[in-house]
Amino acid sequence: MSQFNSNIRSSLLRTAYCILGLLHAQRATHACPERSRGDASRTTTLPDLSILNCRVQLTKQKADNSISDTFTIELSGSIRAASESDYATVQILITDATEGTDRAKPVHSQSKQWQMQDAPPVFCYRADLGRLPNRVTTLSDWTTVAHLNLDWLLFPHKGKRTLQFSTSVLSSQNGQEIAYAECLFAYENPAFGYVDLQENIHRAKSLAVALAFAVSAADNKMYHSEVQLIKNWAKKELRIENSELRNSTFYILHSKLEEALDHAVGFFQKGNQLDIYKVCKEIVEIAPLSERYDILDLCLQVARAKGTVAAEELVVLKYIATWLEVDMDRFRAMMEKRLPVNIHQVKDAKVVLGLSSDMGKERTRRQLNKQYRQWNSRVTNADPEIQAQADQMLRLIAEARSQYVG
Amino acid sequence: MSNIVGIDLGTTFSELAILNAIGKPEIIPNADGERLTPSAIFFDEDSPGVIRVGIEALNARHLNAERSVRWIKRHMGDANYRKEIDGKIWTPVELSALILKKLKQECSVEHGEIHEAVISVPAHFDEVRRKATMDAGASAGLNVIGIVNEPVAAALYYATTREVFGKVLVYDLGGGTFDVTILDVRGPQIEIICSQGDHALGGMDFDQKILQMLEESYREKFGAALITSDEDRAKYEDEAEDIKKTLSRRPVAKKMLYGPAGSMKVEITREMFEESIDSLIARADILVEVALEEAGLEPAGINKVLLVGGSTRIPLVQQRLEKMFGFAPDKTVNVDECVALGAALHAGLTTLRDKPEAVPAGIASGLRDIILRDVCNHSYGTICAPLDKETGRRVIQNRIILKKNTPLPCETSQMFYTMSQGQTALEITITQGEDADPEYVNKIATHKFELPPGRPAECPIKVTYRYDVNQRMHCQFQDLQSGRTLEVDFCLDHDGQSRQVGIQEKTSQLEHVTVQ
Numbered sequence: 076m077s078q079f080n081s082n083i084r085s086s087l088l089r090t091a092y093c094i095l096g097l098l099h100a101q102r103a104t105h106a107c108p109e110r111s112r113g114d115a116s117r118t119t120t121l122p123d124l125s126i127l128n129c130r131v132q133l134t135k136q137k138a139d140n141s142i143s144d145t146f147t148i149e150l151s152g153s154i155r156a157a158s159e160s161d162y163a164t165v166q167i168l169i170t171d172a173t174e175g176t177d178r179a180k181p182v183h184s185q186s187k188q189w190q191m192q193d194a195p196p197v198f199c200y201r202a203d204l205g206r207l208p209n210r211v212t213t214l215s216d217w218t219t220v221a222h223l224n225l226d227w228l229l230f231p232h233k234g235k236r237t238l239q240f241s242t243s244v245l246s247s248q249n250g251q252e253i254a255y256a257e258c259l260f261a262y263e264n265p266a267f268g269y270v271d272l273q274e275n276i277h278r279a280k281s282l283a284v285a286l287a288f289a290v291s292a293a294d295n296k297m298y299h300s301e302v303q304l305i306k307n308w309a310k311k312e313l314r315i316e317n318s319e320l321r322n323s324t325f326y327i328l329h330s331k332l333e334e335a336l337d338h339a340v341g342f343f344q345k346g347n348q349l350d351i352y353k354v355c356k357e358i359v360e361i362a363p364l365s366e367r368y369d370i371l372d373l374c375l376q377v378a379r380a381k382g383t384v385a386a387e388e389l390v391v392l393k394y395i396a397t398w399l400e401v402d403m404d405r406f407r408a409m410m411e412k413r414l415p416v417n418i419h420q421v422k423d424a425k426v427v428l429g430l431s432s433d434m435g436k437e438r439t440r441r442q443l444n445k446q447y448r449q450w451n452s453r454v455t456n457a458d459p460e461i462q463a464q465a466d467q468m469l470r471l472i473a474e475a476r477s478q479y480v481g
Numbered sequence: 482m483s484n485i486v487g488i489d490l491g492t493t494f495s496e497l498a499i500l501n502a503i504g505k506p507e508i509i510p511n512a513d514g515e516r517l518t519p520s521a522i523f524f525d526e527d528s529p530g531v532i533r534v535g536i537e538a539l540n541a542r543h544l545n546a547e548r549s550v551r552w553i554k555r556h557m558g559d560a561n562y563r564k565e566i567d568g569k570i571w572t573p574v575e576l577s578a579l580i581l582k583k584l585k586q587e588c589s590v591e592h593g594e595i596h597e598a599v600i601s602v603p604a605h606f607d608e609v610r611r612k613a614t615m616d617a618g619a620s621a622g623l624n625v626i627g628i629v630n631e632p633v634a635a636a637l638y639y640a641t642t643r644e645v646f647g648k649v650l651v652y653d654l655g656g657g658t659f660d661v662t663i664l665d666v667r668g669p670q671i672e673i674i675c676s677q678g679d680h681a682l683g684g685m686d687f688d689q690k691i692l693q694m695l696e697e698s699y700r701e702k703f704g705a706a707l708i709t710s711d712e713d714r715a716k717y718e719d720e721a722e723d724i725k726k727t728l729s730r731r732p733v734a735k736k737m738l739y740g741p742a743g744s745m746k747v748e749i750t751r752e753m754f755e756e757s758i759d760s761l762i763a764r765a766d767i768l769v770e771v772a773l774e775e776a777g778l779e780p781a782g783i784n785k786v787l788l789v790g791g792s793t794r795i796p797l798v799q800q801r802l803e804k805m806f807g808f809a810p811d812k813t814v815n816v817d818e819c820v821a822l823g824a825a826l827h828a829g830l831t832t833l834r835d836k837p838e839a840v841p842a843g844i845a846s847g848l849r850d851i852i853l854r855d856v857c858n859h860s861y862g863t864i865c866a867p868l869d870k871e872t873g874r875r876v877i878q879n880r881i882i883l884k885k886n887t888p889l890p891c892e893t894s895q896m897f898y899t900m901s902q903g904q905t906a907l908e909i910t911i912t913q914g915e916d917a918d919p920e921y922v923n924k925i926a927t928h929k930f931e932l933p934p935g936r937p938a939e940c941p942i943k944v945t946y947r948y949d950v951n952q953r954m955h956c957q958f959q960d961l962q963s964g965r966t967l968e969v970d971f972c973l974d975h976d977g978q979s980r981q982v983g984i985q986e987k988t989s990q991l992e993h994v995t996v997q
Contacts, residue, residue, distance in 0.1 A: 094940065126815075146799055190765070203858070266689055320773060325508065349685070363872075364871055364872050365872035365873060365874050370873060389572075402871065405871075408918070411526045412918075412920070440770075444767055444770055444771055444774065446769060447764075447767045447768070448771050448915075449915075450923075451605075451677075451678075451679060451771075452915035452916065453914075453916065453921045455558075455607045455609075455610070455680060455923075456914075456921060456922075456923065457609075457923050457924075459561065459802070459919075461920070461921060466681060469679075469681070469759070469764065472759040472764070472767065473761065473763045473764035473767070474763075476760070476763035476766070477759045477760045477763040
């Protein structure tokens with residue numbers, strides 16, 4: 076299911092980037108008949124000064140009392156001005172050409188200041204170079220023209236990337252490109268890229284559906300209400316957002332999704348089990364904390380869908396919360412809201428009150444006092460349901476105190 | 482001279498005390514000569530228009546439970562509770578007013594017209610329940626000049642009549658509610674440090690445990706239910722209460738059970754009883770610990786434990802306290818009466834502060850040295866939408882501005898900021914409760930605060946809450962840039978004309994009701 080969905084999205088994205096790449100290549104071809112191509116890894120060789128050359132270095136720059144990682148762009152070679160005393164501007168674009176220049180993806184900018192005006196959020200750096208002293212100006216040494224703070228940039232992918240830096244010198248009079256140079260630079264991106272993030276969102280949602288089914292199947296019975304809830308969630312969250320697709324592909328995708336969901340139900344109904352730990356581990360790697368809470372909330376909704384929650388479901392939920400590395404107090408607060416104690420098939424004080432076997436008497440006493448303080452203040456709530464829940468919790472707390480503290 | 486009285490409107494019993502000529506409080510017996518009046522009501526079917534309150538009503542429950550009401554205090558402020566008698570719907574406020582009317586009219590016979598009174602409430606009662614209690618007083622024709630927390634009233638009485646000094650813990654386990662209050666007593670100067678309460682822990686819960694034992698014994702022997710009607714239940718509830726009282730004096734209580742399948746003799750030992758109430762006592766222990774935590778004290782930091790309320794006669798209660806604190810609790814005054822006596826003292830202090838000319842010289846001299854400093858009973862806050870540090874998302878949250886147990890009078894401010902550019906209004910919600918989650922707090926007022934247009938986000942709004950000794954709260958929301966303010970006042974006894982009109986209607990309705 077997720078594979079299918081992700082394939083469609085990937086192909087869409089690929090198509091989009093191909094078009095972008097083509098447009099970029101066409102514009103450059105028209106503007107600059109004399110083009111040079113360098114490789115940052117070969118910058119030690121002497122450049123040809125008859126054309127413009129560029130190179131990139133990863134440096135650290137100090138700004139506003141902090142030190143930032145920066146791409147330093149240097150140029151050397153010749154710039155031919157359209158007229159005497161022409162003023163020039165430098166423009167730098169970056170693409171991720173790891174998969175080849177024909178499949179290059181643009182680097183984006185998080186800062187509006189460095190976004191291409193007619194194609195945001197594509198990164199585009201522009202800065203005045205000043206007046207060119209001659210009709211043909213030759214930079215005989217490597218000359219720094221820009222420091223690109225890495226904080227501005229959003230790469231398409233994480234990991235080892237080959238970046239292509241396209242540097243144009245533009246005439247300030249008419250915006251015509253008067254010189255161009257490009258170079259490749261190998262860079263290891265430590266963070267997820269924007270394409271990764273999109274794919275991660277989708278992947279995390281697919282994994283969420285799997286976890287939700289695992290919760291539903293925890294008591295060895297998948298209720299219609301639980302399955303329906305998961306299906307509705309999946310249809311809402313994994314839908315194709317592109318409006319053009321709604322007419323043509325949407326219905327195919329919809330039926331494929333339905334088919335995949337039914338397949339998942341069948342998988343669990345046959346008694347198969349999911350490696351919940353593995354799924355959670357992957358989610359932790361790709362999803363931010365806020366999304367992990369959303370996934371947990373889906374699982375809690377599934378647990379309550381049939382009106383009661385089984386002890387086995389509570390156990391699975393606790394594992395999921397632990398492995399999703401969320402704050403356990405926050406998880407308990409979510410549980411209290413989604414799964415009030417009156418719908419628990421087995422009222423296990425340890426689960427409900429956050430007690431564990433390794434707690435000594437003193438820690439148990441403190442935990443129970445904390446819980447008491449919380450529920451005692453809710454017992455006069457205007458909502459009768461909350462009142463009833465608080466009453467039940469206070470009884471459980473008192474019983475647990477009797478049993479475990481004495 | 483008008484009488485200065487205090488009333489303990491209890492779950493099981495109610496009492497009225499009056500300040501004598503030298504400012505000492507005295508319990509006024511009812512028409513039957515009893516110092517305690519059962520908080521029970523019976524709508525007499527044989528004498529239409531007559532409503533019986535007290536011991537007669539208590540006994541009548543066994544004959545016609547449907548027309549009886551008991552433990553109405555547990556329902557005070559509950560908008561869903563209704564009792565229908567002969568087509569008329571009675572609310573908890575009206576039913577409580579009948580009890581107060583009985584106390585008022587019977588005291589008035591010997592002592593002249595009773596008009597102004599202070600009524601005691603459990604420390605944990607929220608604003609709604611406190612207002613409901615005041616409404617009940619007003620409906621009974623009383624001018625309720627104040628509300629006092631039961632443990633505070635008890636402590637006031639103790640502190641002014643006994644040798645008490647230092648950190649004092651008042652353990653108030655009554656018929657239906659339980660409060661723990663910690664005070665700092667320095668001669669006649671009494672400072673409340675904190676109060677904690679449990680609304681559903683009291684003598685009636687212990688009675689229920691005994692009742693369960695009776696029912697189980699009967700079922701075990703006859704395989705049948707002991708209780709088959711509301712009247713049976715009423716009868717055995719009272720039997721259970723009797724057994725509980727017996728077990729406070731003797732190790733064994735014996736009773737005859739007359740059920741539909743036959744009769745049997747049952748013996749309940751103190752040990753059995755103590756085992757059955759173990760979780761309830763554990764709940765009481767927790768509340769004591771929570772109060773100590775709130776006060777920042779260890780048990781060793783408490784100099785005296787004062788007992789209040791009939792349920793403190795249970796030996797296990799006293800043993801647990803002795804074990805926790807290392808000394809026996811003080812039980813030198815009548816635990817059933819000290820709340821009413823203290824409420825009368827509080828009424829005297831209130832009158833002396835608000836209308837000193839109305840207080841006779843003898844009473845004024847008796848009260849002159851007493852200084853009582855109370856605390857805020859609950860936390861008050863407002864709803865806001867801060868950024869969650871963990872998730873980076875905005876979350877709707879209740880932010881406490883005035884914290885529970887802050888000494889009165891008090892004032893505190895916090896700064897908030899508008900969320901969006903061009904924001905022209907704020908939805909103001911004033912809350913009462915201890916939770917950060919808005920779902921778990923009571924929203925006591927909502928208002929719209931208009932702001933000037935065309936401004937950026939993050940404009941500062943200063944929120945100030947002020948609470949005075951008369952339990953009046955003033956809330957101010959101030960837009961610092963424009964100087965615009967929104968002011969909201971809360972007062973237990975004056976919260977709008979419509980309510981006053983409603984009370985007057987109820988008062989005139991009750992005037993035509995004969996309470997005996």
